[in-house]
Amino acid sequence: MKLKSLFTSSFFLKSIFIASLFILIFISTFLYKHSIGLIDSAELLVHTHKVHLELEQLNSALKDVEINQTGYFISRDTIFLKSFRESREKVAKSIHTLNSLVDDNLTQRNNLDSLQKLITLRYNILFENSINLTDSIPMNARRFNKSLVEGKIVMTTIRDQINKMIDLEKIYMVERQERYDNETFFTPFYSMMLLLFSLLVFVFSYFKINKDLESFKKSNDILTIATESMKHAEEIGGFSSWQWDVDSNTFTYSDNQYRLLGVEPQSFVPSMEAFIKFVHPEDRHIITNGEDHVVNHQRPNAAFFRIIRNDGNIRYFRSMGVFLNNAEGHKILIGINNDVTEEYLISKSLEDRNHELEKSNRELASFNHVASHDLQEPLRKIQTFISRIYEKEVEGLSPTGKEYFDKIQAAANRMRILIDDLLLFSRTNKVEKAFEAADLNQLLESAKQELAQAIEEKNATIKSDFLPTIHAIPFQIQQLFINLIGNSLKYNKPDIAPVIKIECEIIRAADYAILNKNTNEAFYKISVSDNGMGFEQKYSEAIFTLFHRLHNNSDYPGTGIGLSICKKIVENHHGRIMAESIPGIGSTFSIFFPIK
Amino acid sequence: MQNEIIRVMLADDDEDDRLFFKDAFEEIKIKTDVSTLNNGIELMNFLTQPDIALPHVLFLDLNMPGKTGLDCLKEIKGIDRLKDIAIAIYSTSASEEDIEETFVKGANIYIKKPHDFLALKKILEDVITLNWQYHTSGLNRDNFLLSL
Numbered sequence: 009m010k011l012k013s014l015f016t017s018s019f020f021l022k023s024i025f026i027a028s029l030f031i032l033i034f035i036s037t038f039l040y041k042h043s044i045g046l047i048d049s050a051e052l053l054v055h056t057h058k059v060h061l062e063l064e065q066l067n068s069a070l071k072d073v074e075i076n077q078t079g080y081f082i083s084r085d086t087i088f089l090k091s092f093r094e095s096r097e098k099v100a101k102s103i104h105t106l107n108s109l110v111d112d113n114l115t116q117r118n119n120l121d122s123l124q125k126l127i128t129l130r131y132n133i134l135f136e137n138s139i140n141l142t143d144s145i146p147m148n149a150r151r152f153n154k155s156l157v158e159g160k161i162v163m164t165t166i167r168d169q170i171n172k173m174i175d176l177e178k179i180y181m182v183e184r185q186e187r188y189d190n191e192t193f194f195t196p197f198y199s200m201m202l203l204l205f206s207l208l209v210f211v212f213s214y215f216k217i218n219k220d221l222e223s224f225k226k227s228n229d230i231l232t233i234a235t236e237s238m239k240h241a242e243e244i245g246g247f248s249s250w251q252w253d254v255d256s257n258t259f260t261y262s263d264n265q266y267r268l269l270g271v272e273p274q275s276f277v278p279s280m281e282a283f284i285k286f287v288h289p290e291d292r293h294i295i296t297n298g299e300d301h302v303v304n305h306q307r308p309n310a311a312f313f314r315i316i317r318n319d320g321n322i323r324y325f326r327s328m329g330v331f332l333n334n335a336e337g338h339k340i341l342i343g344i345n346n347d348v349t350e351e352y353l354i355s356k357s358l359e360d361r362n363h364e365l366e367k368s369n370r371e372l373a374s375f376n377h378v379a380s381h382d383l384q385e386p387l388r389k390i391q392t393f394i395s396r397i398y399e400k401e402v403e404g405l406s407p408t409g410k411e412y413f414d415k416i417q418a419a420a421n422r423m424r425i426l427i428d429d430l431l432l433f434s435r436t437n438k439v440e441k442a443f444e445a446a447d448l449n450q451l452l453e454s455a456k457q458e459l460a461q462a463i464e465e466k467n468a469t470i471k472s473d474f475l476p477t478i479h480a481i482p483f484q485i486q487q488l489f490i491n492l493i494g495n496s497l498k499y500n501k502p503d504i505a506p507v508i509k510i511e512c513e514i515i516r517a518a519d520y521a522i523l524n525k526n527t528n529e530a531f532y533k534i535s536v537s538d539n540g541m542g543f544e545q546k547y548s549e550a551i552f553t554l555f556h557r558l559h560n561n562s563d564y565p566g567t568g569i570g571l572s573i574c575k576k577i578v579e580n581h582h583g584r585i586m587a588e589s590i591p592g593i594g595s596t597f598s599i600f601f602p603i604k
Numbered sequence: 605m606q607n608e609i610i611r612v613m614l615a616d617d618d619e620d621d622r623l624f625f626k627d628a629f630e631e632i633k634i635k636t637d638v639s640t641l642n643n644g645i646e647l648m649n650f651l652t653q654p655d656i657a658l659p660h661v662l663f664l665d666l667n668m669p670g671k672t673g674l675d676c677l678k679e680i681k682g683i684d685r686l687k688d689i690a691i692a693i694y695s696t697s698a699s700e701e702d703i704e705e706t707f708v709k710g711a712n713i714y715i716k717k718p719h720d721f722l723a724l725k726k727i728l729e730d731v732i733t734l735n736w737q738y739h740t741s742g743l744n745r746d747n748f749l750l751s752l
Contacts, residue, residue, distance in 0.1 A: 385696050389620050391719035396627075399721060424719065 021216055028209040035202045042191065042198055049188040056181045059109050059116070063174050066102040069095055070127070070166060099127065116173060123169045130162040239263065246347040250278070252329075254302065255338040259283075268325070268347050270317030288314035288322065298327075306331065308341055312348075324352040376434045383427055391420050422565065429569040433554070436484060436576045446482040448475035448534070452510065455489035462497045472510035476532055478601050484577045489536075491570045492597050496538035498564060501592075508538045514603065522584045523600060530603045531583075537596035542589040551587060610732055613659035614640045614694065615647040615676065617668045621717065625663070628725045634732055644671025648679055651686055658686065661731065663694040664711070666702060674705060681710045692731055 076092035079085070103124055110116035239262070242248055248265035252258075259278035266273045269286050276282050280299060287295050291313035298311045308329035315323050329343030394417050405413060452472060456463065463470065470493065478485075493508055500506040515533045517523040523531060543551070543558055550556050552575040555568040578585040578599055589595035614625050622640045629638045639659070641647045647664075648671060650656070662680075666673035673693065680686045691711045695702060698716040706714060713731060718724045 385618070388696065388717060388719040392624055392721050392724070395719075395721040 021213075021220070024209075024212070024216070028205075028213075031205060032202070032209070035198070035205060039198050039202055042195060046188070046191045046195060049184060049191055053181065053184045053188050055109065056177050056184055059106065060174060060177045060181065062102055062106050062109060063170055063177065066099060066106065067167070067170050069098040069102055070163070070170075073099060074163065096131065103127065116176060119169065119173045119176070123166065123173065126162060126166045126169060130159060130166060243267070248345045250343055250345065252302075252341040252343070253334070253338050254341055265345060268323070268345060269315060270319060270321065270323075286315045286317070288316055290314075302329075302341060306339070308343065322349075323347055324349045372434075376431070387420065387423055387427065391417075391424065394420060422561075425565075426567050426569075429567045429573075432487070433569050433573050433576065436487070436573050436580070442481050443479050444482065445477055446480040446485055447477045448485065448512075451482060451486045452489050454486050455493060458486075458490050459493055459497065462494065466497050466500060466506050468497055468500075468506040468508060470508045470510070473512045475510070475512050475534065478532065478581075479604060480581055480601075481577075484580060488574055488577045488599070491574050492536045495570060495597075496536065496540055496595070498566070499542075499559075499595075500538070500540045504539065506538055506540060508536065511535050511537070515600075520600070522586050531600040532603060533598055533600055535596050535598045537594060539594045542591045542593055542595050544591055545589060548587045548589065552585070609635050609637045610661065611637045611657060611659040612639075612661050612663070612732065613647075614638070614663040614665075615642075615644060615668065615673070616640065616663070616665035616694065617643045618665070621665070624721065624724060625728075628721070628728050631725055632729050632732070634729065636732065644668045644673065644676045647671075647676055651680065652683070658689060661690045661692060663692045663715075666693060666695040666697070666706070674709065677706060677709050677711055 072095035073092060076088045076095055080088035080092060103120070106120055107117075110120050238249075242262060242264035246268070248268050249262045250265055251260040257280075259280070261278040263273035265278075266275060269283075280295075284292055284295055294311050294313045298309055302308050308331065311325075311327045313325055313327070315325055317323065324347070326346045326348045327343055328346075329341045332340045332342055334340050394413075397413070398417075402410065402413070449472075452475060456470060462468075496508045497506055512532060512534045515531050517527050517529040517531060520531075520533075523529075547558060551558065552571050554572040556572075557566060557568040559566070574597075575585055578601075581601055583599060583601040585597065585599050587595060587597050612629065614622060616622050616625070622642075625640065626638055629636050641650060651658070664673040664676055673695070677691060677693075680689065680691065687710075691713075693702075693706045693711045693714045694717060695714070696717050698714070703714050713734075715727055715731065718727060
């Protein structure tokens with residue numbers, strides 16, 4: 009996002025720069041042309057002034073000629089004649105100058121031509137005649153006067169012609185002055201515009217560049233921090249990064265790569281050969297195979313291998329990589345090495361422990377086998393022989409012998425119960441994941457059938473709510489009911505018929521300390537309560553431990569396994585069991601099954 | 605079947621169990637011809653002889669050295685001449701795995717060795733008098749394990 013905005017900014021800046029450049033060039037060209045025009049019009053104006061001035065000079069020179077002529081006529085002094093000739097030269101010079109000045113103006117040239125003709129006429133014909141006439145003795149007064157009058161007429165025409173030319177130049181001057189004024193009026197405006205626009209571009213560029221610079225600085229800071237944090241992360245995380253340019257077969261290592269190998273950063277030139285020296289000789293094939301795989305298949309594999317540091321310390325590395333193409337189109341394998349020594353050793357010790365556990369589990373299983381077969385077999389024979397003796401030989405025994413024999417039989421029976429219960433317990437321990445939808449009503453019914461004889465003997469009443477169907481291991485739930493109801497039947501109050509109630513309700517985990525209070529999960533609470541002899545509440549947890557008994561064997565024969573089995577079964581179903589009791593009133597066993 | 609003597613055979617490596625078995629049949633009022641063999645190998649050697657009178661009911665102990673009861677069961681069910689012999693598994697254990705496996709392999713009934721002689725007599729009598737025709741046709745898991 010940030011990068012993109014930078015790119016667009018540089019594009020924007022380029023466009024602005026090019027546009028400004030064009031506008032500046034345009035304005036400058038315009039201004040240049042305008043200046044040229046200004047110079048032209050100034051020159052024209054000067055030119056007009058010059059023509060005007062020259063014409064005035066011509067006029068005054070002509071006047072000088074007239075005056076000198078008149079002076080000569082009156083005084084006959086040759087001084088006047090000399091001045092007269094000088095004035096004529098001046099006139100000629102003026103005309104010459106004017107000729108070159110009006111060269112480009114056709115109207116004025118024509119005017120000048122006619123002026124020149126008039127002047128020549130005045131001088132050459134009439135004027136010269138007048139002087140010559142004056143000089144001739146005797147003077148022809150009539151011709152002289154006539155010549156003077158003609159001269160006067162020509163002179164007036166000349167003046168008119170000059171005035172005409174001056175008037176024309178005046179018109180030009182007004183025109184050119186106007187044009188010049190116009191141009192001088194716009195010049196500062198255009199210059200100002202150029203200046204202002206340039207200033208605008210400069211100011212804009214400054215702010216834009218400044219802004220970009222700041223954002224570049226910011227990105228640069230972020231980049232610096234990222235690079236730094238990457239370095240630290242590598243050190244903390246015990247990993248390193250490397251790059252392998254496969255095409256040019258060059259390597260780049262991060263500083264931590266060297267540290268992981270147990271050497272100072274940049275202490276050798278990275279290469280496959282240099283690296284492989286660190287690899288455990290037994291694992292070198294992993295690296296070379298991996299290298300071949302990368303070169304031949306262009307696909308990196310994760311590798312796990314050992315390296316040996318210079319101090320002999322063995323470390324376990326996991327290496328992973330991914331292919332990228334760099335700007336020059338080279339294939340670059342970017343990878344990380346992870347020092348997983350600690351994790352590896354932990355997982356290895358866990359694995360070892362797991363093996364031990366498996367071994368001890370197998371031993372336990374074979375112990376179960378021993379208990380189920382090898383222990384049962386001799387006991388069964390003892391019991392069978394006992395039954396045979398009772399059948400045939402019991403009459404031959406003395407009363408004491410018979411009493412002892414009864415005790416042998418009782419002990420053997422007790423051992424039988426113990427073995428059966430133990431087997432049952434160990435079978436409950438072995439969690440077979442045979443979960444299925446189980447109708448608790450049916451399982452309760454089956455349990456009651458199993459206990460039918462005891463129920464009848466004790467004249468017990470069993471009342472039960474309608475129970476749900478849950479996801480369970482059916483035979484275990486049946487066993488649970490058998491054990492709990494069996495308990496209630498066994499520990500009844502003497503001479504009072506047991507009343508056993510099985511109730512079910514849906515509760516929330518948060519309401520019961522025994523359940524995880526942090527969840528609001530729903531549970532089925534199934535309670536089995538009786539009106540039996542009960543027990544003291546302080547035993548409510550101890551009764552669930554294996555072989556724990558509250559009563560003498562002679563009063564209530566038992567093995568102390570039944571409730572342990574119950575607890576195991578409930579735990580197998582991710583549930584909880586608890587007991588509440590008041591001595592002499594009765595007990596309630598509550599089972600919680602999660603509703604899924 | 606009622607007219608002729610029922611031939612009963614037991615393969616069990618335990619001497620005491622063979623004794624109980626024979627004693628029990630002696631006390632049963634039904635006429636039977638009981639023979640016992642000491643292990644699976646002996647049993648199969650006997651059964652595979654030609655021209656012998658095959659037993660009507662064969663009791664197989666599971667846990668025997670050399671050839672287990674299960675091995676024998678599999679072999680018998682693979683031999684045409686023998687596969688119709690009614691087979692009763694006769695074992696100390698009643699583990700789910702054993703019951704399941706022998707049922708699948710075609711045993712007709714599963715008896716857990718009782719620990720009372722009277723119970724033994726009763727169960728053997730029940731097995732002998734069982735209507736095998738009926739029992740084999742309505743084969744199912746519920747009546748496979750013969751309860752005492």
